[in-house]
Amino acid sequence: MIKRLVGCLFLLALALPASAAFDVGQLMTDLAKNKGGKARFTEKKFISLLDKPVVSSGEMSYTAPDRLEKRTLVPKVETLLLDKDMLSIEREKQKFSINLANQPEALAFVDSIRGTLSGNRAALEKNYALHLSGNADKWVLTLLPSDQKISALVLRITVSGSRGLVRSIEYLQADGDRSVLNMEPIASK
Amino acid sequence: MNAAGRAFLIWLLAMLAGAVVVWNSHFSADMSFFLPGKPSPTQQVLVDQLKEGVVSRLLMVAIEGGDAAQRAAISRQLHGRLEKLPEFVAVENGQAGSLDADRDFLFRHRYLLSPAIKPERFTVDGLRDSIANSVDLLASPAGMLIKPLLPRDPTGEMIELLSGLNAGAQPNVSEGVWASRDGERALLLIQSAALGSDTDAQERAIATIRNQFAESRQDAGVSDARIEISGPGVFAVKSRETIKSEVSKLSAISMLAIVAVLFFVYRSARLLSLGLLPVVSGALAGVVAVSLVYGTVFGITVGFGAALIGEAVDYSIYYFVQSGRLGAAEWRARFWPTIRLGVLTSVCGFAALLFSGFPGLAQLGLYSLSGVLTAALVTRFTLPALAGNDHPIRDLAHLAPPLKRAIGILQGLRWPIVLLTVAAATLLVVNRHQLWHPNLSALSTVSAEDSAADAALRADIGAPDSRYMAVITAADREAALQAAERAGQKLDTLVAEGVIGGYDSPARFLPSQATQAIRRASLPAVDELAARLQLAQADSPLAANKLGAFLDEIALARAQGNISRQTLDGTSLALAVDSLLLQRPDGWSVLLPLRPPGGEKGVDIDIEPVRAALAGSGALLIDMKVEFDRLYNDYLDEATLLSLAGFVAIVALLAVTLRSARRLGAVLLPLLLAVILIVAGVHLAGEKLHLMHLIGMLLIVAVGSNYALFFDRAGKEQRLDAPTLASMAIANLTTAIGFGTLALSSVPVLHAVGITVGPGAVLALLLSACFSGKDGD
Numbered sequence: 001m002i003k004r005l006v007g008c009l010f011l012l013a014l015a016l017p018a019s020a021a022f023d024v025g026q027l028m029t030d031l032a033k034n035k036g037g038k039a040r041f042t043e044k045k046f047i048s049l050l051d052k053p054v055v056s057s058g059e060m061s062y063t064a065p066d067r068l069e070k071r072t073l074v075p076k077v078e079t080l081l082l083d084k085d086m087l088s089i090e091r092e093k094q095k096f097s098i099n100l101a102n103q104p105e106a107l108a109f110v111d112s113i114r115g116t117l118s119g120n121r122a123a124l125e126k127n128y129a130l131h132l133s134g135n136a137d138k139w140v141l142t143l144l145p146s147d148q149k150i151s152a153l154v155l156r157i158t159v160s161g162s163r164g165l166v167r168s169i170e171y172l173q174a175d176g177d178r179s180v181l182n183m184e185p186i187a188s189k
Numbered sequence: 190m191n192a193a194g195r196a197f198l199i200w201l202l203a204m205l206a207g208a209v210v211v212w213n214s215h216f217s218a219d220m221s222f223f224l225p226g227k228p229s230p231t232q233q234v235l236v237d238q239l240k241e242g243v244v245s246r247l248l249m250v251a252i253e254g255g256d257a258a259q260r261a262a263i264s265r266q267l268h269g270r271l272e273k274l275p276e277f278v279a280v281e282n283g284q285a286g287s288l289d290a291d292r293d294f295l296f297r298h299r300y301l302l303s304p305a306i307k308p309e310r311f312t313v314d315g316l317r318d319s320i321a322n323s324v325d326l327l328a329s330p331a332g333m334l335i336k337p338l339l340p341r342d343p344t345g346e347m348i349e350l351l352s353g354l355n356a357g358a359q360p361n362v363s364e365g366v367w368a369s370r371d372g373e374r375a376l377l378l379i380q381s382a383a384l385g386s387d388t389d390a391q392e393r394a395i396a397t398i399r400n401q402f403a404e405s406r407q408d409a410g411v412s413d414a415r416i417e418i419s420g421p422g423v424f425a426v427k428s429r430e431t432i433k434s435e436v437s438k439l440s441a442i443s444m445l446a447i448v449a450v451l452f453f454v455y456r457s458a459r460l461l462s463l464g465l466l467p468v469v470s471g472a473l474a475g476v477v478a479v480s481l482v483y484g485t486v487f488g489i490t491v492g493f494g495a496a497l498i499g500e501a502v503d504y505s506i507y508y509f510v511q512s513g514r515l516g517a518a519e520w521r522a523r524f525w526p527t528i529r530l531g532v533l534t535s536v537c538g539f540a541a542l543l544f545s546g547f548p549g550l551a552q553l554g555l556y557s558l559s560g561v562l563t564a565a566l567v568t569r570f571t572l573p574a575l576a577g578n579d580h581p582i583r584d585l586a587h588l589a590p591p592l593k594r595a596i597g598i599l600q601g602l603r604w605p606i607v608l609l610t611v612a613a614a615t616l617l618v619v620n621r622h623q624l625w626h627p628n629l630s631a632l633s634t635v636s637a638e639d640s641a642a643d644a645a646l647r648a649d650i651g652a653p654d655s656r657y658m659a660v661i662t663a664a665d666r667e668a669a670l671q672a673a674e675r676a677g678q679k680l681d682t683l684v685a686e687g688v689i690g691g692y693d694s695p696a697r698f699l700p701s702q703a704t705q706a707i708r709r710a711s712l713p714a715v716d717e718l719a720a721r722l723q724l725a726q727a728d729s730p731l732a733a734n735k736l737g738a739f740l741d742e743i744a745l746a747r748a749q750g751n752i753s754r755q756t757l758d759g760t761s762l763a764l765a766v767d768s769l770l771l772q773r774p775d776g777w778s779v780l781l782p783l784r785p786p787g788g789e790k791g792v793d794i795d796i797e798p799v800r801a802a803l804a805g806s807g808a809l810l811i812d813m814k815v816e817f818d819r820l821y822n823d824y825l826d827e828a829t830l831l832s833l834a835g836f837v838a839i840v841a842l843l844a845v846t847l848r849s850a851r852r853l854g855a856v857l858l859p860l861l862l863a864v865i866l867i868v869a870g871v872h873l874a875g876e877k878l879h880l881m882h883l884i885g886m887l888l889i890v891a892v893g894s895n896y897a898l899f900f901d902r903a904g905k906e907q908r909l910d911a912p913t914l915a916s917m918a919i920a921n922l923t924t925a926i927g928f929g930t931l932a933l934s935s936v937p938v939l940h941a942v943g944i945t946v947g948p949g950a951v952l953a954l955l956l957s958a959c960f961s962g963k964d965g966d
Contacts, residue, residue, distance in 0.1 A: 050730040052730045054325075076325050076328075076329075
């Protein structure tokens with residue numbers, strides 16, 4: 001009992017200074033201020049089946065609140081466009097579109113990025129439990145899926161950044177594979 | 190037995206025989222009315238598609254009311270209920286799991302289905318490239334989807350297969366089922382087992398959907414939910430209802446109005462019944478003739494009865510009113526020749542329609558011709574015997590003075606009328622490009638609202654409209670599939686060039702046996718494959734030793750039998766194949782629907798490159814819209830030709846009978862003026878002309894000539910006596926009522942004839958009076 005109480009106090013002590021200065025609400029406000037921009041990205045996928053990670057890179061651009069374009073240049077040119085709930089992928093001669101509303105799991109997955117970029121707390125909390133650490137200049141937001149269907153695919157999403165900028169997103173998949181997406185903003189003119 | 194008794198007996202027997210024929214007749218209100226009687230090969234495709242094509246069997250369902258979750262619940266309920274019924278071959282609402290069987294089929298048979306399967310695919314280089322491509326794809330956002338398949342399908346055949354399918358327009362999904370774009374309606378796409386041309390079965394299918402919906406709604410506890418159903422079947426059922434209700438309504442209106450007129454004139458129940466005798470006989474004879482010649486009687490044809498009543502009753506009016514004081518023999522001598530000529534001109538007009546390739550028109554022609562002819566013959570041969578000489582008719586002399594005054598006034602208006610006609614003609618010439626309705630929809634009974642509701646639902650659900658199609662015919666199934674594969678290769682090039690967005694082919698899911706054999710032969714033996722994989726994957730992040738499952742899959746594929754049509758059972762792909770690969774009495778045909786490129790290139794396909802690419806492949810390229818327009822234009826050209834021929838026949842008949850250019854001119858002038866004025870009037874009223882207006886013009890001449898001829902006769906005799914004048918006025922009134930009733934119809938075919946001939950007949954009488962020789966009085 002005492003042990004538990006101490007534990008609680010300890011947790012409280014840890015949480016208090018952070019929440020006083022910086023909490024999820026504050027982060028969301030900062031993120032929501034970011035109306036869009038461009039970034040260079042590098043993505044590494046660590047897949048157990050493969051002996052080495054798959055690396056891809058290119059450019060991303062975001063326009064608040066729900067348009068996200070990811071243009072992969074290496075290893076293959078590929079454009080992914082998320083416009084509202086339509087996800088279209090163009091690769092070589094092929095182009096296909098998915099209405100994410102058809103795929104609740106995929107939508108939840110996409111919402112993790114979109115909700116973070118737009119600072120939409122409600123959208124995030126619909127599918128994830130949020131844990132924030134760090135301060136406004138260097139924060140880490142951890143999303144833990146609350147729905148079993150989603151946690152069957154993704155165990156944890158870790159987003160980190162500073163102020164209203166997202167710097168990296170890491171997905172840990174249920175099968176142990178993971179991917180890390182790093183972003184470096186390109187100053188807009 | 191006296192003469193009257195004998196005449197009545199013969200008439201009665203004929204009527205009874207007719208009634209037997211009518212009793213056994215097949216009535217139809219479907220679109221065969223509009224479809225070509227002797228179609229060209231291209232038109233045959235059109236007709237087949239409309240009558241039995243998949244598109245003709247699609248029913249689109251929208252559920253409204255409640256909230257999204259409630260609508261989804263009803264949608265699932267309805268899906269579950271309808272799926273079990275044999276009336277429906279496919280029920281789709283987008284719910285999860287519904288495509289599992291299809292996906293499993295594609296995956297299991299991917300090595301026989303994938304167009305990429307060639308011997309080169311399994312060489313060391315081929316394996317290295319295709320597997321490297323799959324690994325690259327892992328980097329893509331789509332990677333998550335393919336990762337679980339990678340060990341079993343490292344060369345990416347499933348991706349290869351899926352990319353050929355139409356992933357384009359998928360309906361929106363809300364609460365796990367299809368929904369409209371605004372999210373306010375849940376959607377289902379249903380395919381009936383019954384053919385689109387089987388209106389009875391379509392009606393039953395639609396009723397079943399409604400009943401099942403009512404129960405689903407109850408189960409879901411959403412009392413305010415509503416259902417909307419659209420599609421060709423619904424249109425067919427609605428059109429039939431419209432035609433059915435209009436046929437009885439119009440005939441009743443026409444009959445009642447005419448009976449009222451006759452009663453006013455005769456004031457005698459006996460004369461009234463006798464007067465209707467030729468009408469009833471004519472109407473019956475019309476149906477009998479059509480039934481015997483065509484086998485099927487169209488509802489619209491029967492609807493034309495309203496006009497026939499008005500026209501056929503004229504003869505008995507002439508007889509009773511004109512023969513009142515003269516007696517039957519004198520009437521035959523003095524008036525019958527004029528009436529007979531009038532009957533013959535009417536017959537010429539209707540007979541012209543008999544030669545039409547538009548079945549509806551030919552039927553209308555035969556129906557009216559037999560009806561008018563019978564009515565005239567019954568009037569001439571049966572009526573006098575039945576009526577005897579004892580048919581005292583109320584003195585109508587008091588009608589004459591006002592009528593004569595009216596004629597006098599009209600005769601004073603000759604120049605204004607000529608000027609008015611010149612103005613009308615000028616208007617028509619100036620506006621000649623805006624006069625005509627451009628396509629067959631002008632004749633369709635489908636209302637504009639229904640058509641708009643259908644278009645909205647179609648857009649939401651992404652249902653195919655199958656405008657463009659390549660059609661191949663072959664002797665047997667294998668040859669048909671091989672031809673489809675050859676055409677498919679040419680179409681692939683067009684897809685790559687962006688000329689077309691894609692295409693469907695039965696060979697995609699059921700390749701020809703030859704192609705399956707070639708693909709299977711491309712698969713290497715497992716040991717050989719293992720050795721090649723080692724070499725190919727030496728530097729790859731995906732090591733060969735992780736691809737054991739791939740070797741098993743190839744071994745399985747080599748051992749597996751060919752795909753046959755039966756293999757597809759239980760998947761929705763079976764339906765796709767059946768709808769695109771059809772057995773005909775004389776062989777097999779393949780339909781390859783082409784999809785437009787979409788995006789900024791729009792919804793039209795640039796047809797020439799496609800035609801060029803398919804040249805020599807034996808595939809016939811069809812643009813349904815163009816075919817429809819061409820069909821309509823053919824009908825229109827033909828109707829123009831027939832109208833002219835009918836007109837020429839009438840003129841020739843009159844010329845031979847009248848033997849005087851002056852008299853011929855005097856008869857024709859008012860009729861031509863009437864036609865011009867009526868057409869201008871219809872145009873000014875904002876109606877677009879279509880081919881039935883054209884037929885109406887011919888009928889103005891054919892029917893109107895009856896009145897002009899009386900004036901001609903009066904001119905010859907130098908007098909226009911009171912009974913003649915009264916009979917003309919009354920006969921004209923009944924004709925105008927008969928045709929005028931059709932103008933009330935919402936069936937365009939009937940409306941157009943009514944709106945031209947109704948007023949046209951009156952105008953023909955007035956103008957004939959106006960231009961008749963000065964009455965000596």
